[in-house]
Amino acid sequence: MRARLEQLLDRLRTGFWFVPSLMIGLAIVFALLLLWVDGKVDPGINASLAWAYSGGPEGARSLLSTIAGSMITAASVTFSLASVAISIASQQYGSRVLRNFMRDRVTQFLLGTFVSTFVYSVLVVRSIRGSDFSGGFVPSIAVTGAIALSLVSLVLLVYFVHHVSTSIQASHIISVIAQDLKKSIPALYPSASGEQSHKEPVLGAIRALPRLSISKKKSGYIQSVDLGSLLEIAESNDIVIEVVVKPGDHTIVGNDLAVALGDRMILKEDQKRLADAFVIGDQRTSLQDIRFRFQQLTDVIVRALSPGINDPFTAINAIDALATAASQLARRPRVPEVRYDSSGTVRLIVATAHFEEILKDTVGHIALYAERDPFVVRSLRRVLQTVEPDLMGGRERRTLTELNADLDRQEIFKGS
Numbered sequence: 001m002r003a004r005l006e007q008l009l010d011r012l013r014t015g016f017w018f019v020p021s022l023m024i025g026l027a028i029v030f031a032l033l034l035l036w037v038d039g040k041v042d043p044g045i046n047a048s049l050a051w052a053y054s055g056g057p058e059g060a061r062s063l064l065s066t067i068a069g070s071m072i073t074a075a076s077v078t079f080s081l082a083s084v085a086i087s088i089a090s091q092q093y094g095s096r097v098l099r100n101f102m103r104d105r106v107t108q109f110l111l112g113t114f115v116s117t118f119v120y121s122v123l124v125v126r127s128i129r130g131s132d133f134s135g136g137f138v139p140s141i142a143v144t145g146a147i148a149l150s151l152v153s154l155v156l157l158v159y160f161v162h163h164v165s166t167s168i169q170a171s172h173i174i175s176v177i178a179q180d181l182k183k184s185i186p187a188l189y190p191s192a193s194g195e196q197s198h199k200e201p202v203l204g205a206i207r208a209l210p211r212l213s214i215s216k217k218k219s220g221y222i223q224s225v226d227l228g229s230l231l232e233i234a235e236s237n238d239i240v241i242e243v244v245v246k247p248g249d250h251t252i253v254g255n256d257l258a259v260a261l262g263d264r265m266i267l268k269e270d271q272k273r274l275a276d277a278f279v280i281g282d283q284r285t286s287l288q289d290i291r292f293r294f295q296q297l298t299d300v301i302v303r304a305l306s307p308g309i310n311d312p313f314t315a316i317n318a319i320d321a322l323a324t325a326a327s328q329l330a331r332r333p334r335v336p337e338v339r340y341d342s343s344g345t346v347r348l349i350v351a352t353a354h355f356e357e358i359l360k361d362t363v364g365h366i367a368l369y370a371e372r373d374p375f376v377v378r379s380l381r382r383v384l385q386t387v388e389p390d391l392m393g394g395r396e397r398r399t400l401t402e403l404n405a406d407l408d409r410q411e412i413f414k415g416s
Helices: 001-015 018-040 057-093 095-102 104-126 139-165 170-188 198-207 229-237 268-276 292-303 312-330 356-366 374-390 393-408 410-414
Strands: 130-133 135-137 211-214 219-223 240-243 258-261 278-281 338-339 347-350
Touching: 001 018, 018 104, 018 139, 057 095, 057 104, 057 130, 057 139, 057 170, 057 292, 095 170, 095 292, 104 139, 104 356, 139 170, 170 292, 170 312, 211 268, 229 240, 229 258, 229 268, 258 268, 278 393, 292 312, 292 356, 312 356, 312 374, 356 393, 374 393
Parallel strands: 240 347
Antiparallel strands: 130 135, 211 258, 219 278, 240 258, 338 347
């Protein structure tokens, strides 16, 4: 349940529609509230409301119609500029960085402001009755509110032009990805983590138990895994659950997602709960997939080194951000594969993204495209030098040695 809730929240954050929809709802409530106040208060006899709109019905209709029309135009311009920024970012930095644009709160808030001002104006204009000659009802306070919203929208439109021009700059995109990495690493690699020294002997005995494979009738990418639910099911059934996939892995219909190990018979209901703990989607997300976040930086670097773009300075800038994130991750305790319940009994064996795997996916991948530029190769060397003091275990050090050897084989690097 928690995994699906996190997936829903992620969809809401990365969609253009959610924040504008909330703001439209607030605009409707605001309009109805001010119209109710106008029905109770007559600004013409209340001196404290001299600031309110004092024109006639026809003037109010014309003013609100103009505001509503201009807000739709402003919303169209905002959406067009956002689409252009997304198109440029997709071509130059890769489609995986689009999630950062889609969840940009400034763009969502501006779209919501323009559309909600339009809805507000339409609701207020429909309440105006009569004409300048025959008299009628003009909601003066509500009309004044529309004027205030239009002025705020004008200021925000000017700011949005500045925001778009800034958001498509390489340095800004790299900074956003780096900040996301900085925030996600402590969440995915908590301080309480630690390798279990007795892990290997325990695993050998556990894996000899009877096995029940858990799969789903769906293909796609593992977006998240609800380890809390798995632990609860394992404890209630007195079994051990081995998770054989990681967030970001691609799975095919019928492939094993997990294996239930134990002598106890597992009910069909619990088998379904086990399968439901794995959220599968059509694309990778950053919910629990630390590799995806690093891949966003890698995409920017690789595209910057492509012959079509040929921007090594952007690549070096992104590699510096990569070094910072890799160093932060290297200093975190490693996530244990074995998880225990409150009584100290092994309940989960979880496949995790190891640090050496991330080094191969980043430095190892980038090195394939960096052989023509010795300065980029030197930047990659600095990444390895930065993380070297914090490496743990033989696998990480062997990976570092292999990557250094790959960089040494770059002919231009040798001759520089």
